[in-house]
Every structure is written in C-alpha cells, then in structure tokens.
Amino acid sequence: PPPPPPTPPPPPPPPRGKGPPPPPPPPGGRKKLQVGRQPLVPMRPFHWRKLPVGRFSKTVWAAMVAKPPAAPPLPLDSGWETILEASFAQPIPAGKGSGAPAAAPGADGVTKARRAPLRLRVTNMQRATNVGVFLHTLERTHKLDSDRLQRALVSLDESVLELEVLEALGNVLPNEQENANCELLLTEAIEKFVAAELAAAPATDEHPPAAEPPANAPASDATAAGGSPSSVGAPAAEASAGDVIDAKAARRVRSDEAPPSLKTWNELRGRAIVEVLKQLSPPEAFLFAMSRLPRIANLTQAMRHRLTLPALVRAARSDAGRMRRCCVEVQDSAGLKALLSALLTAGNFVNAGSARAGAAGVHLDALEKAAMLRSADRRTTFLRTLAGMRRPAREAGRELAAEMPSLFEGGGDAGTTGELRSQVGGCRAALASVRHELALVPVGDVEEDIEQSLAGELDMPRRFKLVMADFADGAAAELLKLDEELSELEVAQRELSVFAGEEAGKADADDVLERVRAAVEHLRGA
Numbered sequence: 001p002p003p004p005p006p007t008p009p010p011p012p013p014p015p016r017g018k019g020p021p022p023p024p025p026p027p028g029g030r031k032k033l034q035v036g037r038q039p040l041v042p043m044r045p046f047h048w049r050k051l052p053v054g055r056f057s058k059t060v061w062a063a064m065v066a067k068p069p070a071a072p073p074l075p076l077d078s079g080w081e082t083i084l085e086a087s088f089a090q091p092i093p094a095g096k097g098s099g100a101p102a103a104a105p106g107a108d109g110v111t112k113a114r115r116a117p118l119r120l121r122v123t124n125m126q127r128a129t130n131v132g133v134f135l136h137t138l139e140r141t142h143k144l145d146s147d148r149l150q151r152a153l154v155s156l157d158e159s160v161l162e163l164e165v166l167e168a169l170g171n172v173l174p175n176e177q178e179n180a181n182c183e184l185l186l187t188e189a190i191e192k193f194v195a196a197e198l199a200a201a202p203a204t205d206e207h208p209p210a211a212e213p214p215a216n217a218p219a220s221d222a223t224a225a226g227g228s229p230s231s232v233g234a235p236a237a238e239a240s241a242g243d244v245i246d247a248k249a250a251r252r253v254r255s256d257e258a259p260p261s262l263k264t265w266n267e268l269r270g271r272a273i274v275e276v277l278k279q280l281s282p283p284e285a286f287l288f289a290m291s292r293l294p295r296i297a298n299l300t301q302a303m304r305h306r307l308t309l310p311a312l313v314r315a316a317r318s319d320a321g322r323m324r325r326c327c328v329e330v331q332d333s334a335g336l337k338a339l340l341s342a343l344l345t346a347g348n349f350v351n352a353g354s355a356r357a358g359a360a361g362v363h364l365d366a367l368e369k370a371a372m373l374r375s376a377d378r379r380t381t382f383l384r385t386l387a388g389m390r391r392p393a394r395e396a397g398r399e400l401a402a403e404m405p406s407l408f409e410g411g412g413d414a415g416t417t418g419e420l421r422s423q424v425g426g427c428r429a430a431l432a433s434v435r436h437e438l439a440l441v442p443v444g445d446v447e448e449d450i451e452q453s454l455a456g457e458l459d460m461p462r463r464f465k466l467v468m469a470d471f472a473d474g475a476a477a478e479l480l481k482l483d484e485e486l487s488e489l490e491v492a493q494r495e496l497s498v499f500a501g502e503e504a505g506k507a508d509a510d511d512v513l514e515r516v517r518a519a520v521e522h523l524r525g526a
Contacts, residue, residue, distance in 0.1 A: 050360075070279070122174075190268060
C-alpha cells in the first residue's frame with residue numbers, strides 16, 4: 001500500500017501582540033478595566049509590574065473596584081487623553097553626545113618627618129604618640145591630669161567621668177600585649193629587689209634565696225585588668241597592707257633577722273611599681289598605671305553604657321512608634337488612593353495595545369517609574385501630569401504630606417527597620433555586658449557596702465555594683481517596653497505589605513514607605 005502522506009508542520013506562532021486575546025478570568029476574579037479609547041499616536045512605554053491573581057483580593061486595588069470613588073479618577077471634561085498624547089508621545093530617537101572630561105587626580109607629595117627613635121618598653125611609637133595626645137588634650141579641655149583621672153576611675157566619680165572622657169579613654173586603654181609588657185616589667189623589678197635584698201642578707205635555712213612570690217599572694221592587678229585568659233573571674237580588690245601571705249612568709253616576717261623590705265609581698269610590689277614608673281615616659285607610665293586597675297576596660301565600657309543606653313532606648317522606641325504610624329497613615333490616606341486610581345487608569349491608556357495593558361492592579365514601584373517618565377518636551381513627568389489634572393501638582397503633594405505627616409518627621413531622613421533592629425540589638429548587648437560585670441562582683445552585705453561607701457572605704461568592684469545595679473534594672477524594664485512596640489510594628493508592616501499587594505513574608509515595608517514618600521516629595525517639588 002502507498003505510504004501515508006507526511007504530517008504538515010504546525011503553523012508558526014503569531015507575532016508578539018498579534019495573537020488572539022487571552023481567555024477571560026474565572027468568575028469572582030479580577031475585573032478587566034475598560035479604557036475609553038486607544039491612543040492616536042505611539043506613546044512612551046510605562047513599565048509597571050502587574051499583580052498576580054492570588055494577591056489581588058485584599059489590596060488597595062480590589063478595594064477601589066469594590067467601592068469605586070464617587071468622582072471619576074480623571075476628570076471627563078479635562079481632555080486628559082489628549083494631554084497625555086501631547087506630553088508623552090513616543091519621540092523620534094536623536095543622537096546624544098557623550099563624553100565628560102575626566103578629572104585628573106592630584107598628586108599628594110606630603111611626607112612625614114620622622115622623630116629620633118626613643119626607647120619604649122610598653123608599646124610602639126605610634127601608640128605612645130596617641131596616648132600623649134590624649135593626655136595633653138584632656139588636660140587642656142577638662143583641666144584633668146593623669147593622677148586625677150586615675151583617682152576618678154578608682155572612685156567612679158561621675159562628675160569627672162563624663163561621656164566624652166570615657167569615649168576618649170576607651171581608645172587609649174592598654175591592650176593585651178601592653179598588659180603583658182607591663183606585667184613583665186613589674187616581675188623584673190620585683191626579682192631585682194628580691195635579689196638585692198637576699199644578696200645583702202646571708203643565706204640560711206630560715207631565709208632561702210628564693211625570688212618567687214608567696215603562693216597565695218594577691219594576684220597582679222594587670223592580670224585581672226584585661227587581656228589574659230584569667231581575666232574572666234571576679235574583679236580583684238584593691239591592694240592593702242593587710243593582705244594575706246603564706247605561712248612561710250609569716251614566719252619570716254616574725255623573725256628578727258628577716259629583711260625589713262620583705263615584710264609583705266604588697267610592700268615589695270609597691271616599691272617595684274614606683275621603680276618602674278621612674279623608667280617610663282608619661283604615655284607609657286599612664287598605660288602602666290591603667291594596667292594596675294582591675295578590669296578597667298570592661299568597667300569603663302559599662303560606665304559609657306550607663307550614660308548612653310537610656311537615650312538609645314528612647315530613640316529606638318520613638319522610631320518604632322513613628323514607623324508604625326507611617327504604616328497606618330499610608331493605608332488610611334484618601335489622597336493616595338485617588339492618585340493610585342488615576343495612575344492605573346492613565347497607565348492602561350498609555351500601555352494600550354501591549355502586554356502591559358489591562359492591568360487591574362500594579363506594584364507600588366509604579367509611582368517611582370511614573371516620576372521618572374518625562375514628557376516629550378522634558379518639562380514635566382507622568383506623575384505630576386496626573387496629579388495636576390484637578391489642581392496644581394505641588395498643592396496635591398502638600399495635601400498628601402498633610403495626610404501622612406509621620407513620613408516626613410525629621411526631614412524624611414529617619415532610619416529603616418534594619419537599622420532599628422540593629423540599634424535594639426546594640427542596646428541588648430550593652431545591658432548584657434553591664435549585667436556580666438555585676439555578676440563578677442563578689443556578693444556582700446548591702447548595708448555594710450553602703451556604710452563603707454559613705455565612709456569612702458568601699459573598693460572599686462563593690463562601688464561599681466552599688467552604682468550600676470539600679471541602672472541595670474531600669475534599663476531592663478525599658479527594653480521590655482521596646483520589645484512590645486517592636487511587635488506592634490511588625491503587625492503593622494505585615495498589613496501594609498498586604499495592602500500594597502506584596503508578599504507579607506518577603507516584602508520590605510520600608511520600600512513601600514520610601515516609594516510613597518518619594519512620590520509625595522516629587523509632587524511637592526513640582
């Protein structure tokens with residue numbers, strides 16, 4: 001039998017925009033908006049993004065369809081079609097000149113003069129210079145020398161430890177390596193004194209020539225001041241003449257033949273500290289003195305938090321309340337809904353005959369694109385033209401700003417939600433560091449601590465606890481209130497995302513607010 005005839009190839013697809021119309025939407029879906037007539041001339045494209053079907057029902061566009069405004073979006077007798085055709089017709093492409101003169105970078109030939117090298121034993125030259133500048137500036141601006149600053153740190157004198165002083169001090173406190181260098185200098189000085197004293201006295205069984213400190217002698221303040229692994233412990237108390245020494249040292253002290261300079265380990269260490277300070281320059285002497293204070297870096301940081309944390313929490317609560325009001329005002333603005341209705345009608349007219357036509361709702365980035373779409377004569381924009389159909393565009397912008405005042409508080413330069421959450425995280429970290437330092441202070445009798453504080457006999461760690469305990473409790477209560485306001489803000493932002501037709505889990509409410517704010521500013525600047 002003869003073979004069957006070959007199957008003819010399928011017809012080619014129709015060109016873009018020339019195929020059959022799409023099928024109608026299912027019942028209960030979006031209603032196709034009717035456009036009065038098609039443009040008589042090619043129009044400039046207005047690139048917007050249509051909303052998908054599943055996210056249309058609860059948006060502002062669905063609300064306008066369910067309850068249309070009493071007046072038409074654009075005045076019927078204004079001839080807005082003709083105005084748009086005259087202002088936004090497709091222009092004839094014209095060549096554009098290019099090329100901008102490149103700015104020649106200038107050469108910087110500044111050279112730094114080097115000073116003669118000095119012998120530094122604690123830090124390097126650059127660091128010593130920075131510390132010296134800090135001490136000079138502190139004495140010139142606050143009439144505060146190094147000795148008075150040390151006394152203020154030991155007593156936690158709030159009249160001297162201002163925020164500016166604490167912030168500058170945080171940059172010049174000794175680091176881990178400098179603490180180790182200071183400890184090494186002190187150890188060498190102690191060994192030198194011990195060797196000299198034992199060399200002057202004959203070596204006997206009662207006084208063996210040993211240069212080691214007593215087994216339970218007070219730990220060096222530098223070890224607790226910061227940097228070493230052993231710093232994670234209770235802050236060391238201030239050294240006193242009555243510190244405990246071991247049994248061997250006690251027997252040696254009671255002996256008449258014991259050298260008088262070895263009566264206590266603290267006395268020997270005090271002599272060594274004085275000897276080391278004589279050998280150091282003023283910047284290095286300051287670093288050495290700071291290394292003697294227990295956990296000084298952590299305590300000064302906690303004092304800074306005490307001065308800055310209340311203001312940071314108040315600012316965060318204010319920002320959270322403002323952002324929540326912005327979300328509510330945008331959803332309640334009647335002028336914004338009227339502007340979006342006009343934008344949808346005019347955009348469908350301009351995009352007639354293209355795949356972008358027939359939109360029932362669009363993403364709010366259409367406001368930004370309408371502000372960027374300029375007329376053929378470059379004198380106005382699509383957004384200003386639509387807003388100026390009934391009244392001047394500048395007046396329409398002022399009315400919108402009056403309906404959404406929270407968008408423009410502080411000049412419209414308020415931070416984003418991400419910046420707010422980062423600020424709140426910093427507040428929580430500051431409170432955690434303060435509580436950590438309070439937990440390291442040994443527990444004592446409260447009434448006794450108060451009596452010693454009034455008598456000026458309280459040591460530095462217990463004085464810190466007396467000053468900071470009430471502050472930590474108050475800051476924790478304020479952070480709880482801030483958490484409640486952040487929860488309310490999160491709910492308002494989800495509602496705004498649904499209102500704008502965005503996915504609540506992925507949309508950024510800050511972007512929606514910024515687009516609305518930029519559109520209003522664009523109209524106000526007309």
